[in-house]
Amino acid sequence: MPNDYDSIPRRMGNYWLDTRLGSGYSGSIFRAYNVYTGDYVALKVQDVNHECPTNRYEEYIYPLLQGADGMPRLWASGVQGKWHYLVISLLGSSLESIYRGSGKKAMDLRSVCSIAIQVIIRLQTMHNREVLHRDIQLGNCVIGLPPNETIIYMIDFGFSKRYIDPYTRRHIPDSKVKRDFLGNYWFTSVGVHCKGKVPSRRDDLEATALMLIHLLTPGGLPWTRNGVPKTDEHHRRIKRAKELARTEDLCRGMPSEFEEFLRYCRRLKFAECPDYEHWIEEFRELARESGFTDVDKFIWPPPPQQMKPLPVRPEAPRPTVTPAEMENVLHDLAKLQLHNRPILADQTNVLPAQINKQAEGSDKKAADVVDLCSDTTGGGTAPEPPKNIPPRTPIRVKKATRLEKLRLSVLDATNNGALSTVVAEFSTFLKETGSKTLTREGFAFLDALYKQLADPSVFVQPMRTRSATEQAFIENQPAHVKLGVVARLRREVGTAQSNRMLAKLVADFGTVTNKSSTRTVTKDGFAFLDGLAIRLKALHA
Numbered sequence: 266m267p268n269d270y271d272s273i274p275r276r277m278g279n280y281w282l283d284t285r286l287g288s289g290y291s292g293s294i295f296r297a298y299n300v301y302t303g304d305y306v307a308l309k310v311q312d313v314n315h316e317c318p319t320n321r322y323e324e325y326i327y328p329l330l331q332g333a334d335g336m337p338r339l340w341a342s343g344v345q346g347k348w349h350y351l352v353i354s355l356l357g358s359s360l361e362s363i364y365r366g367s368g369k370k371a372m373d374l375r376s377v378c379s380i381a382i383q384v385i386i387r388l389q390t391m392h393n394r395e396v397l398h399r400d401i402q403l404g405n406c407v408i409g410l411p412p413n414e415t416i417i418y419m420i421d422f423g424f425s426k427r428y429i430d431p432y433t434r435r436h437i438p439d440s441k442v443k444r445d446f447l448g449n450y451w452f453t454s455v456g457v458h459c460k461g462k463v464p465s466r467r468d469d470l471e472a473t474a475l476m477l478i479h480l481l482t483p484g485g486l487p488w489t490r491n492g493v494p495k496t497d498e499h500h501r502r503i504k505r506a507k508e509l510a511r512t513e514d515l516c517r518g519m520p521s522e523f524e525e526f527l528r529y530c531r532r533l534k535f536a537e538c539p540d541y542e543h544w545i546e547e548f549r550e551l552a553r554e555s556g557f558t559d560v561d562k563f564i565w566p567p568p569p570q571q572m573k574p575l576p577v578r579p580e581a582p583r584p585t586v587t588p589a590e591m592e593n594v595l596h597d598l599a600k601l602q603l604h605n606r607p608i609l610a611d612q613t614n615v616l617p618a619q620i621n622k623q624a625e626g627s628d629k630k631a632a633d634v635v636d637l638c639s640d641t642t643g644g645g646t647a648p649e650p651p652k653n654i655p656p657r658t659p660i661r662v663k664k665a666t667r668l669e670k671l672r673l674s675v676l677d678a679t680n681n682g683a684l685s686t687v688v689a690e691f692s693t694f695l696k697e698t699g700s701k702t703l704t705r706e707g708f709a710f711l712d713a714l715y716k717q718l719a720d721p722s723v724f725v726q727p728m729r730t731r732s733a734t735e736q737a738f739i740e741n742q743p744a745h746v747k748l749g750v751v752a753r754l755r756r757e758v759g760t761a762q763s764n765r766m767l768a769k770l771v772a773d774f775g776t777v778t779n780k781s782s783t784r785t786v787t788k789d790g791f792a793f794l795d796g797l798a799i800r801l802k803a804l805h806a
């Protein structure tokens with residue numbers, strides 16, 4: 266039901282309406298002031314007969330959120346004539362208008378980290394108070410007015426809901442029945458938007474992840490680029506694009522935290538409590554490592570000395586490597602003389618001359634390389650990148666750096682004792698980072714380990730590369746298949762008699778982890794890695 270704005274009285278209760286700040290489907294919002302105190306507020310007006318009485322819902326939710334940082338205060342509410350009104354703290358611009366107003370194609374990393382930290386904290390507050398937001402988007406995150414302009418506030422609780430039943434104290438039930446989508450086109454989670462699932466805490470977080478990725482993507486998330494859908498067909502196309510978009514494609518070129526955060530949100534179970542603290546820390550650390558200070562504050566415009574180059578990803582698809590360029594790479598690889606590196610593998614049947622030949626003849630396997638730029642394999646001294654190939658984006662700091670160091674330690678290990686230490690460190694590191702997702706650097710580590718255990722002189726297809734058809738097949742595999750394989754590997758690792766046998770187990774572990782949709786290391790997976798470290802030590806003795 267559209268609002269008849271002209272009939273809205275100039276005075277509502279003790280408040281005099283000034284300028285209109287915004288309006289949405291459900292009502293209008295005005296800047297207003299208290300006629301007795303002169304204090305400015307925001308006043309949200311809605312027709313009492315509106316088909317979607319969001320003001321009434323908000324009136325119920327606001328008291329649950331009072332007093333918390335970043336939550337607007339509800340000063341008054343009431344009905345005047347045919348109008349229901351809410352009087353709330355007057356705030357500043359929304360992130361939507363800040364982003365649009367910047368004229369930039371993507372937001373800087375410092376600002377996005379601040380948004381991540383603050384929005385996750387806000388959601389933690391809301392969820393602790395048993396409320397789901399259910400409409401996370403840039404327009405519903407606004408900054409305060411001076412002196413609170415560095416604080417991000419949540420607004421618009423018209424779709425919010427208590428997820429703990431106040432009487433039974435139980436979490437709202439899940440349901441298999443598909444429900445109408447509630448939220449917004451751009452950021453509402455795939456589960457809720459495309460699959461009609463019941464929203465829970467995980468979906469507020471997934472919407473946050475998508476919002477962050479949107480801000481870092483030049484031109485925004487792919488399905489946002491043609492504007493709000495005007496037809497059902499357009500809406501269907503958006504849902505399809507959203508559902509089919511692969512996490513790694515959405516996050517290509519960004520610090521790995523964003524990809525991991527999105528994967529994490531999508532792995533959460535319906536009633537699971539997210540680990541807010543972990544992700545707040547992850548984004549703080551990412552910001553710190555990128556050289557940003559005071560990142561809990563959203564400072565706009567961003568301080569000039571902290572305006573680092575954006576983790577821009579190329580908008581056009583990465584050009585494929587030409588045969589000539591590939592030849593250059595292989596030539597350089599051959600020059601690495603892998604046969605001179607310390608070899609731990611069982612070499613009984615491999616004569617030095619053969620090893621040499623294998624290194625030189627490794628171009629036969631070149632066609633197997635699916636994505637040369639995104640996976641790190643091979644020896645320590647990297648060859649000069651061939652000309653005309655776009656440079657790799659200089660990001661994925663921290664975890665990536667640590668994993669890369671571990672990978673190099675694998676390649677430098679000269680005996681099983683040293684390898685055992687590195688494997689134990691790898692396992693501990695993964696456990697401590699909290700994120701159990703194996704990133705590409707994690708797979709590169711396994712690739713290196715496999716090579717050391719099997720035969721470092723042979724080119725090995727990286728475990729993580731896979732085609733679209735493999736991906737589709739993998740996604741149809743039930744989770745218990747992976748669990749069963751890893752449990753077997755865990756058992757077998759304790760009795761493996763040689764490095765070759767261990768190499769085979771590592772390869773199976775990499776393959777099965779890669780085959781799971783989330784690429785996570787399970788409890789059995791960690792037991793396997795720890796068992797591997799112990800076995801290597803035993804074989805060394």
Ligand SMILES: Nc1ncnc2c1ncn2[C@@H]1O[C@H](COP(=O)(O)OP(=O)(O)OP(=O)(O)O)[C@@H](O)[C@H]1O
Pocket residue numbers: 286287288289290291292293294307319337353354355356357358359404405407420421423
């Ligand atoms: N407290 C506030 N102070 C200042 N501006 C505000 C405030 N609340 C909302 N606004 C502005 O008004 C816009 C609409 O507000 P809000 O989202 O609460 O209303 P809505 O009717 O639910 O809108 P929509 O239909 O777009 O969800 C916001 O994007 C923001 O720009």
